[in-house]
Structure formats: structure tokens, C-alpha cells
Amino acid sequence: MTEVMNVKQLTMEDYPALTKMDTGIEDDYVVRIFDRLVQSDMHELFGLFQSDQMLAIGGYSLFGDGKFAMLGRLRSDRRFQTKGNATELLKPIMERLKMNRRVNWIGANTHLGNLPARRVLEKLGIEQGPVIHYLILTRPDLLSGHTPGSIWEPVHDLKKKYRLLTQLNKNELGTFPYECYYPLPFDYSLFTDEYLNDSSFYESPERSRFIIIKKDTKKYDYSHVKYFWNDHYEQPGFFETLLHHWNNHPDHIGCWIDFSDHGFKNIPELTAYDVQDPWILYGTWKTNRI
Template sequence: MNQVLHVKTLTIDDLSSLEAMETGIEDDYVVRIFKRLVTSKSHRLFGLFQDDRMLSVAGYSLFGKKQFAMLGRLRSDQRFIGKGHATYLLTAVINDLKASSHIRWLGANTHIGNLPARRVLAKIGLEQGPVSHYLTLKRPDFLTGHTKGHAWTAVNTLREKRHLLQSLKTNALGTFPYECYYPFPYDDAFFTNDYLEDSSFYISPDHQRFVIIKNDTKKHDYSHVKYFWDDHYHQPGFFETLLHHWDQNPGNTGCWIDFSPRGFKNIPDLTPYDVQEPWILYGQWVKTSN
């Protein structure tokens, strides 16, 4: 007799089922922060079960006034792979999101080389989007080929910060890198007063460029740089601005910079950076307006 598969929202009582899965992930952070994930209003976790055995787990996090959902934390029991469990579970998660009245967009971000995950994302109807290169500037003394100049001028008022974001005409990234690992469509929903208050804005002397730097923590502390053009190395004072912010936040391990594929190719020397494999964003609009 076939055992019936069922999906349910996870609670703290399901931790032992998660721990019993053989995912092949050593020191899985989902296990470590499980209680926070299942009790938070901005995160949800789902499990695919066969009787009492959890076969797969996945979830989502909400951003941008809870209008944008990022799928993630997908892992499956390696003893039962190749049976379509991930697709089954994510389809149920997406149906849950689409049933919500406030979700406008949903998506997922994965390594460009993670072909199994990309196949699953395509199967569940998410469209392939921009590729991002995540580099962390850790050895600025090795920087070469950049145009030197004075650090850019700080922008201090919320009105000026919001005006800069809303006046952007072109965006080489194709996304708004809200946090490290979390790029989203460029949308006003992310430009809340709290977010702008916590972000440092700097504008170039000719007022043609600006950069946003926000401290972020993903295991380590970073100065997360948001720059929407590909001319990092040609703008006088750009890197001096990054280093100025880093000097003011010495606890950060480096400057995390999101580069477009073209911006990445423009880097003359990768020695100053820690370089990750490129990531690719998949997504789908559920509603185009509030």
C-alpha cells in the first residue's frame, strides 16, 4: 500500500523530525534557528511527510512590508531523493503564498551552478532572472585600477534618501539587493523609514551617482554595498567612500558588493576580494500593484 504524502506548517514540536532527516548538511543553521523560524511572523517553514517521517523541508521569508516572499531553506532526506519531493513541497508552499491577499511577488535565489535546484524552480513556474556576483572586499591594500578621489558626501535626511531611490532611471543590477543573499525587484515597498534610517547614503561630487551602505549580518558582519551602475572603478572616490564607511564600522569583516555580470567583468584584479560562485534570482509576480 502506498503511504500518503502530506504537507504541513512546522511547529516547535517538529524539531525532532527535522533532526532525523539525513540531509548531508553539517551544522545546519536551519536546525540551529528552528525555534525562531517557526515562531516568527515573517518566516514560515513547511515539511513534507510520509506518515511520521519528514522527507523534505522548505519555507519562505517575507520582506518589503510583507509583500515579497523569498523561498528557501530547502533540504531533503538524501535517502529518498529523486522522487519529486522538493517539487511537491514547493508547489504547496507557493499555493499557500498565492492564497494570501498581500503577496505581490515570490521568488528564490540559488547558485547558478545548482542545476537540480534550478530545475525545480523552473518546474514550479518561477522565471529565470538576473545573475549576481557577490564579492567581499577584504584586502583593500591590494586594490588597483580604480580612480582615486575624495570620499563622497553623506546624505542625511530621509527625504533626500528616498528621492535618490525614486529618481533612479537605470539599474545595472536589475534588482534591489535588500540584504546579503536577498535581492528583490526594485520597489518602493522596501524603502521604509526604518530601512532608510539604518542605511548610509553617499552622493558623488557631480550628483550623478550614489551608493548605499547598510550594515548586515550573515554569520559575519558586513558593510553591504548597494550600487546600481557598472562603473565602480571609474568613479573617483567610490572605493574611498566604502573604506570610509568601513573605518567607521571596524567590526565589519569587509565590504560585501553585489556586481552585475558586466560589472564583475570590469574588475581588473580579484585579489582584494573573496569571490563566491554567481547566484541567479528566479521569481514570479502574483500581483503587480497594491
């Protein structure tokens, strides 16, 4: 008789079951920070079990005072991957989020070429969104084709930072890159005083463009660049401003830049970057959107 599978929220007591999974991921950060994830108010982790065997793990992170839920950290034991376990795990997690009145949007970010994950998200009713390219500028000496210019003017006033964001009338990214790997809908709830104070803003001389750069840590420290247009190489001083900021933060290993699909195609030469395979954002608004 086949044993019944069940989904439960994970605690530290489930750590041994996690370490016994065969995910094929070397130095998995979920294993390294498992204690922080299961004890956090911002993150939740769940496991799909058959008896004492953990077949899959996944969860979500909350942003914008709980308004946005990003699914992620999905791993399956390779010995059981063909059994639809990812869908079985995510179904009750989706129901949990739908019942949470604070959550207005549910999304997930995955590689464009990860067709199994994309099929799971579509089965869950999550809609396909924009393609995003994550590039890390690590070799500025190899930059070519950009327009040189002076360093843009830093913006220190908190009210002006907020005004620049709220008066933005065009966003060619289609998202707000809140963190590395975490693009979210562009929403004012994300622009808290703490977030803006921790972000460096630079405004172009003619006041038509601005750059946001914020430290983010994904194993390593990065200068995470948020720019909402596709004209990186046309704007005088854009790259000089990035390098100026990076020089002031030498502990950062590079400038992480989110490019839209169009913006990526505008890059004349990629040798200056570490290039990842493209990602695609999925997301759906709940009917109780406010």
C-alpha cells in the same frame, strides 16, 4: 503499500525530525535558528513528511509589508533526494502564496550551477531573472585598477535618501539588494523610514551616483553595499568611500557587494575579494499585481 506524503507548517515540536535529516550541511543555520524561524511573523517553514520522517524542508520570507515572498531554506534528506520531494514540498507552498492577497511577487535565489533547483523553480512557473555575483571585499590592500578619489559626501536627510532612490532612472543590477542573499524587485514599498534610517548613503561629488551601505548579518556582520551601476572601478573615490565606512565599523568582517554579471566582468583583479559562485534570481508577478 507506499505511505502517503504530506506537507505541514512546522512548529517547535518538529525540531527532532529536522535534526534527524541527513542534508550533508555542517553547522546548518536553519537548525541553529529554527526556533526564531517558526515563531516569526516574517518567516514560514514547512516540512514534507512520510510518516514521522521529514524528507524535505523549505519555506519563505516576506518583505515589503508582505508584498514580496522569497522562497528558500530548501533542504532535502540525501537518502531520498531522487524522488522529486523538493517539488512536492514547494507546490502547496506556492498555492498558499498565490492565495495570499497581500503577496504580489514570488521569487527564489539559487546558485547558477544548481540545475536541480532551477528545474524545480521552472516546473513551478517561476521565471528566470538576472545573474548576481556576491563578492566580499576582505583584502583592500590588494585592490588594483580602481580610480582614486575623495570620500563621497554622506547623506543624512531622510527625504533626500528617499528622493535619491525614487529618482533613480537606471538600475544595472536589475534588482534591489535588500539584504545579503535577498535581491528583490526595485519597489518603493521596501524603502521604509526605518530601513532608510538604518542605511548610510553617500553621494558622489558631481551628484550622478550614490552608494547605500547597511549592516547585515549572515552569521557574520557585513557592510552590505548597494550600488546600481557597473562602473565601480571608474568612479573616483568609490572604494575610498567603502573603506571609510568599513573603518568606522571595525566589527564588520568585510564589504559585501552585489555585482551584476556585466559589473563582475569589469573587475580587473579578484584577489581582494572572497568570491562565491554566481547566483540567479527567479521571480514571477502574480496577476493581481498592484
